[in-house]
Amino acid sequence: MKQTLTHPVVIGGGPVGLVLALSLQQAGVPVTVLEAQPPGAMYGDGRALALSSGTRQVLEQLGVWNTxxxxxxxxxxxxxxxxxxxxxxxxxxxxxxxxxxxxxxxYGALMQALDARIAESSSGLEIQYQVPVQNLHVDANAAEITFQTAGATDRQSTDLIATPLAIIADGGRSLESIPGLVRETKHYGxxxxxxxxxxxxxxxxxxxxxxxxxxxxxxxxxxxxxxxxxxxxxxxxxxxxxxxxxxxxxxxxxxxxxxxxxxxxxxxxxxxxxKLSKLEQTFPAHCVVIGNAAQTMHPVAGQGFNVGIRDAMALARNIAASSAAEWGTVHRLAQYHQSRARDTGRGLIFTDFLVNVFSxxxxxxxxxxxxxxxxxxxxxxxxxxxxxxxxxxx
The missing domain is CATH 3.30.9.10 (D-Amino Acid Oxidase, subunit A, domain 2)
Known part of the structure; x- marks a missing residue:
């Protein structure tokens, strides 16, 4: 069954995707999030994240920091x-x-705090869990997302959503199955x-x-x-x-x-x-990639996660400053990419330089x-x- 939405859809309910969704909700933009895992699946994840002062300010603005x-x-x-x-x-x-x-x-504590904030006010923000994306097709008019669902009898079925803007924020898990995306990767060994x-x-x-x-x-x-x-x-x-x-x-x-x-x-x-990697080719319209799905950096300077949060905030500002008819259009996404090119480019160069000179x-x-x-x-x-x-x- 195909469902046509008139608002953005975020693929990936991790920290970067949820920060984007909360930012859009705060700006009055409806948003749907598709997450492959069940709710709370990452609460026990003890991986350490280094948050910058800028990321703290973002979490304060979204009402997450107090928790x-x-x-x-x-x-x-x-x-x-x-x-x-x-x-x-x-x-x-x-x-x-x-x-x-x-x-x-x-990682788990951050996910709990983000989920708690979403639970306080879910108006305009819908999260669908256990819906792994199987395919993404982008044409001149929209992005179509095919994802798997489990019915009441646990039988698997597929649904289709059409959206003016699909945002990939799942760390790159879905990229292998998406035609049109080319990644340049440097393996450090x-x-x-x-x-x-x-x-x-x-x-x-x-x-x-x-x-x-x-x-x-x-x-x-x-x-x-x-x-x-x-x-x-x-x-x-x-x-x-x-x-x-x-x-x-x-x-x-x-x-x-x-x-x-x-x-x-x-x-x-x-x-x-x-590894160091970045997307060399993205869709001109109706689809954008942010966070680790867009660029992966060496952890030497703790930049990667915070760059992803800045991606989310820049994209949220771009969408909020547009009329609904402009969401996902060529010129709006071009403006987003231009706004992020300096930060992401310098982050990749900086971390690569540190690894090469200090290793x-x-x-x-x-x-x-x-x-x-x-x-x-x-x-x-x-x-x-x-x-x-x-x-x-x-």
Whole structure:
């Protein structure tokens, strides 16, 4: 059965898709969200997200922050250093008149807060759960979304929705089946190993970014412990991942140093491959891709998720400033893409630069890295530019 809607449809009910939906609802624009998973499926997801100051402001505007703030850990200071080399830099929230440089929260806690806000006022915002998208067809007049549904007898069937604007915000899960989208991907050959680690000394709301010859590693304050992100070539991460807990903690101490004392305990470890990717070709009208579905970045600077939130807010402003007859038209989507090109482009370049320059042990490169960190430590305007970039984008 085909249903024709006159408002936007968001494919993907994760944080980026829900921020967009709430923003549209707040602007008085009706919106439907299609989510493949059941409600609450991600509440137990403990993955750590680093929220920028700009993302906090977005969540405040949407009425989400009050529910969330008891579950976040503020980052007051960022300590940047390199292994086997001189030079370090400190970024402090007080120097930039910010309450914090960022915040760490679990994916599941953010989803609960967003769902709670939606439940308070669902007028104009409809979410359909357990409806995986099977196909998306875009023509000159509309986007048609085919998705799977489960009836009362649990028999699978398919439905079809036509919409003036389909927004893909599902992290890229549906892209493989959609013709017309071309992705350029750079595989680093690196993996990230993540987990929650307990240390001898308290974190004091300090986040650590440490560059090693094998790749960057980060410790993010999370509750009373740290969330670890340890990156490196896949063969190196294979060796680290195979260690038992005691040997793993010893290797972590050797790579990181003594700044937080001994590493006492590591929780469940996970890993995922690292890549840089962006869409090279998108539809001129009636379909737009945002968040990780549009661009994927190395986690070295914690930019990817926050860039996705800025995508959502820019698109919401674009839609709200248009008449209903313009939703999804060529010129409106062109304006959106133009508004986001600088921020996303610079984010991709910035993270790629950090990985390439700070993840090797070539002769002379360590001295240049040290000089760069020293300059950052001595130059207030450079720290201000970096903090503004991390907080609000370009």
């Amino acid at each position: 969330l703030q008891s579950k976040v850990t503020a980052i007051d200071t960022i300590h940047v250093s390199q292994q086997k080399g001189f030079g370090r830099a400190l970024l402090k929230a007080g120097e930039h008149q910010l309450p914090a440089l960022g915040y760490v929260v679990s 690196h993996d990230a190993l993540v987990g929650l680690v307990q240390t001898e000394l308290p974190h004091r709301n300090i986040a650590y970014e440490r560059f090693t010859p094998f790749g960057p590693m980060a410790l993010l304050p999370n509750g009373e412990h740290f969330s670890l992100v340890w990156t490196g070539e896949q063969t190196y991460i294979d060796q680290i991942a195979a260690l038992d807990d005691a040997a793993f903690l010893q290797a972590l101490h050797q790579a990181f140093g003594d700044r937080v004392g001994k590493f006492l305990h590591i929780g469940k470890r996970g890993r995922f491959p690292l 090797n042990d070539l002769i002379g490169v360590g001295l240049l890295r040290g000089a760069g960190l020293g300059a950052l430590s001595m130059l207030p305007f450079a720290r201000r530019l970096l903090v503004n970039k991390m907080s609000y984008g370009s």
